[in-house]
Amino acid sequence: MNGAVFALAVNAGMALLFAASFAVIALSYRAQRSALWFCAGFAMGALTPVSELLVRFSDAPDPFVVTSYATFLASLLLMTAGLQSFHGQRRAWGVIATLFLLGMALRAAIWGGARNTIAYELVFQVPFAIAALLASLTAFRVGRSKPLYLILSASYGLIALHFATKPFFAVAFGSGRTAQEYSTSTYALFSQACTGILMVGTGLLLLLLVVQKAVAQSQLDAETDPLSDIANRRGFDRQAQQAFARADRLGRPLSAVMFDLDHFKGINDTHGHDVGDQVIAAFAGLLQRAAPQSAIVARIGGEEFAMLLERTTAESACLSAQAIRVATADLATGGLPPVTVSGGVAERRKGDSLADLMRRADRASYRAKEEGRNRICIARDLIEPALGQNVVTLNVRRA
DSSP states (O other), rough: OOOOHHHHHHHHHHHHHHHHHHHHHHOGGGGGGTTHHHHHHHHHHHHHHHHHHHHHHHHSSHHHHHHHHHHHHHHHHHHHHHHHHHHTTTOHHHHHHHHHHHHHHHHHHHHOOSSSSHHHHHHHHHHHHHHHHHHHHHHHSSSSTTTHHHHHEEEEEHHHHHHHHHHHHHHHHOOOOSSSHHHTTHHHHHHHHHHHHHHHHHHHHHHHHHHHHHHHHHHHTTTTTTTSSSOOOHHHHHOOOOOHHHHHHOOOEEEEEEEEEEHHHHHHHHHHHHHHHHHHHHHHHHHHSOOOOOOOEEEEESSSSEEEEETOOOOHHHHHHHHHHHHGGGGGGGGGGOOOOOEEEOOOOOOOOOHHHHHHHHHHHHHHHTSSSEEEEEEEEEOOOOOOOOOOSOOOOOO
């Protein structure tokens, strides 16, 4: 076995390993189905070195010359489709199909032509360079603000440059008078080794992106309440700790609101748990719509919800909470039973932990319950500490 044959065998094996890796991830995580495009691309790419081997050892090499060229071009173009699918974008099938057909037409045009000439080798390699450049531009466009995507874009750009310069190496070293002679040439070893290294590097970057997204999706699933489709207690705590760190770094205020749906047990007992679940989901939707865009919202208990507001004083947080309280009455217009909500607001004091802040907001919420429900109470320790009171009711509106 000469070096070129060995390189072909290694490239086929590596491509199959990448295809299998992407398939496992795509089938293990429903949200990662788009990784199947990368699987298809590497599986298609594995057929290229296999076809090259069959060209050498077959008595009728022409069909394998065609499949070698077609599969590699298709492999590169499928990477563009994969990147677009990975980001939920519409696949550019028109562009992809046009480039594939153009490439095959150029290959047919030089069939039987004189090898080892600049004209022949340029026509042979240019479709590969354009396909790699398209993948590079796609990676840049979908993730231009993310370092990993910029590296991926540069990697595909390097592959495009590799194919653009290969004609000159082919002429310098000689690529063989026929496709069968090519597989035993020094140029073939150089070509396959360089292409293999570049494709492995790019495959590792793609695999890292897919795994990174799978891990992020798993974390999101673990931190999302399935009924309300907002953060659960775990997700709220993680995001809140990040908000605390920003508040400490920038010296800005931070306020929390605790919401508790009034008489929720009565809703379950009277209308059934299915209706109770609909009320939970409807209030969560209202919370997402009505809360400030930067707010962190979560369902932290059965009928308990939390909202954390950065760069917000207690008084401003109370205004947001009041707007949500008033809007809660409108949920009944959608066929749900009448429901009201009580809430407590607290602003972070110096040295407060998340538990301290939420505890004071929770006490304010209990005071709202005690004072008749359907109201918002604000912890008073930051408003008038000299009075020595825990909470004060603001902007009360009875149902």
